Amino acid sequence: MDSAVFREERGRLLAALVRRFGDLDLAEDVASEAIEAALVRWPVDGVPDRPGAWLLTTARRRAVDRLRRDRTYAARLAILQVEADRADPAPPADATADLPDERLQLFFTCAHPALPAEDRVALTLRCLAGLTTAEVARAFLVPTATMSKRIVRAKNKIREARIPFRVPGADELPSRLPGVLQVVYSVFTEGYAASSGDALQRLDLAAEAIRLARILRRLLPGEREVAGLLALMLLVFARRDARTGPSGELVLLEDQDRSRWDRPMIDEGRALVETALTGGAPGPYGVQAAIAALHDEAASVESTDWPQIVALYDVLLAMTPSPVVAVNRAAAVAMRDGAEAGLALLDELADEPRLRAYHPYASARGDLLTRLGRVADAAAAYRQALELAGTEPERAHARRRLEEIGDS
Numbered sequence: 001m002d003s004a005v006f007r008e009e010r011g012r013l014l015a016a017l018v019r020r021f022g023d024l025d026l027a028e029d030v031a032s033e034a035i036e037a038a039l040v041r042w043p044v045d046g047v048p049d050r051p052g053a054w055l056l057t058t059a060r061r062r063a064v065d066r067l068r069r070d071r072t073y074a075a076r077l078a079i080l081q082v083e084a085d086r087a088d089p090a091p092p093a094d095a096t097a098d099l100p101d102e103r104l105q106l107f108f109t110c111a112h113p114a115l116p117a118e119d120r121v122a123l124t125l126r127c128l129a130g131l132t133t134a135e136v137a138r139a140f141l142v143p144t145a146t147m148s149k150r151i152v153r154a155k156n157k158i159r160e161a162r163i164p165f166r167v168p169g170a171d172e173l174p175s176r177l178p179g180v181l182q183v184v185y186s187v188f189t190e191g192y193a194a195s196s197g198d199a200l201q202r203l204d205l206a207a208e209a210i211r212l213a214r215i216l217r218r219l220l221p222g223e224r225e226v227a228g229l230l231a232l233m234l235l236v237f238a239r240r241d242a243r244t245g246p247s248g249e250l251v252l253l254e255d256q257d258r259s260r261w262d263r264p265m266i267d268e269g270r271a272l273v274e275t276a277l278t279g280g281a282p283g284p285y286g287v288q289a290a291i292a293a294l295h296d297e298a299a300s301v302e303s304t305d306w307p308q309i310v311a312l313y314d315v316l317l318a319m320t321p322s323p324v325v326a327v328n329r330a331a332a333v334a335m336r337d338g339a340e341a342g343l344a345l346l347d348e349l350a351d352e353p354r355l356r357a358y359h360p361y362a363s364a365r366g367d368l369l370t371r372l373g374r375v376a377d378a379a380a381a382y383r384q385a386l387e388l389a390g391t392e393p394e395r396a397h398a399r400r401r402l403e404e405i406g407d408s
Contacts, residue, residue, distance in 0.1 A: 007130040010035060011215070013055050014127055015102040018109070018165055021063055024127065024155045030066070034059035103128060104219040105165050110154075111180040112163050119154035120183045126151050128215075129187075129208045139190065139205050177220075181229050181285065184212050188233050192240070200244055200393040206237055228276035228286030234269035235292035238262040250393040254301040266296045287316045306336040323352040327361050339371040359388040366401060375405050 010031060017027035034055045048054040110123040125136045137147035157163070168176040191206030213230040220226050242256035273293050276286030291312045298304035313329035326349055334342020346365050355361040366381035379402060386398035 009052055009055060010130045011103055011128050013059060015106040016056055017059055018106060019102045022165065024158060026063055030059040030062040033062045103215055104167050107180050108167055108176060109158060109163060109165050111183045113179055114161055114163060115154050115157055119150055121186050122147060122150050123154045124183050125187060128212060177223065181225060184209050185229060192236060194391050196390040198392045199248060200250055200391050201240060203240060209233060210237060224276045224279060225283040225285050227272045228283055228289050231269045231272035231276055231289035232285050232292055234265050235289060235296050238265040238296060248393055250397040269293065284316060284320050287312055306332055310336050323349055323354050327364060331364055334368055339368045343368040357388055359385055359390065359394060362388055370405055378405055
């Protein structure tokens with residue numbers, strides 16, 4: 001097995017062990033031990049016919065051995081397991097399955113609303129993506145010790161609050177699923193548009209978010225917003241190679257070489273958009289995916305269907321009122337109706353507290369002011385964008401714009 005397959009198996013293994021023993025720490029420890037044993041044994045003995053079953057059996061034995069050694073710990077887990085089974089009885093085992101796929105339950109546990117938002121993301125990456133604590137720490141540019149404390153805090157919260165390891169019922173799912181999707185999308189956003197650091201993108205992190213969304217899509221095939229989220233990420237990620245230049249510099253959408261966009265990924269995303277928009281009122285991810293599809297279908301910025309994009313932003317703004325959505329809508333209006341119309345909408349948002357530290361807002365104003373020939377105002381906007389930029393490519397872009405308008 002290669003590392004990607006081991007990562008996939010680890011997520012399923014961990015979920016099955018948490019369901020059986022009700023404790024994340026124990027499940028993580030014995031899952032790691034089982035995989036280490038496989039790395040030693042399989043090169044010598046050969047990969048078993050049912051590798052998932054081998055890993056699960058090995059991990060269960062390690063867990064039982066550990067619980068026999070620690071009777072107090074075992075008794076506490078037994079009480080928690082009885083409570084969990086009363087709340088959500090385990091389904092009958094499928095004798096034909098090598099390893100039950102209970103990752104959906106783990107998704108909802110890691111993204112439980114009782115956990116702080118940053119802890120949900122960290123725990124999802126640790127448990128479901130299979131990243132090490134050091135890898136999660138690097139992804140969010142914090143020390144490993146800080147991330148370790150964050151993950152331990154989340155696990156303790158799950159244990160102490162006795163958060164159930166289960167999929168919400170049909171009556172709860174509409175309120176709980178958006179939180180799970182938001183966690184996955186947060187991972188993608190940090191990977192595709194990094195909040196800080198020397199690079200504009202962390203492609204491995206964005207790709208991991210897409211992998212998680214694919215798992216969710218397989219586990220919840222009837223949920224249209226899951227299709228919408230996956231579509232959105234695929235349609236945006238398809239532009240990854242064209243977003244930066246040879247030296248890692250930022251390349252804006254209008255300047256990108258569209259021949260470098262990933263067409264198979266775009267085709268997959270467009271098919272998922274149809275699923276997301278069919279069968280009832282669309283959700284916010286489905287609408288955002290439809291906007292991304294219109295960008296990806298256009299041969300150029302000039303030939304983009306800007307009226308339709310503005311109309312979709314109107315729908316999105318009604319669904320999820322947000323100053324960030326309003327900024328994006330204003331940029332689309334500028335393309336449809338001219339820079340002056342777009343700038344007027346941006347200026348109406350000037351008092352929004354969230355936008356005072358929002359780099360894209362300052363950069364958008366700088367662009368529209370430049371188009372209108374208001375050089376002094378554009379320079380002020382780009383200086384603000386330079387101050388707010390989180391990554392070096394964004395800062396370099398602001399400095400380049402200042403040089404171009406003669407304010408170096």
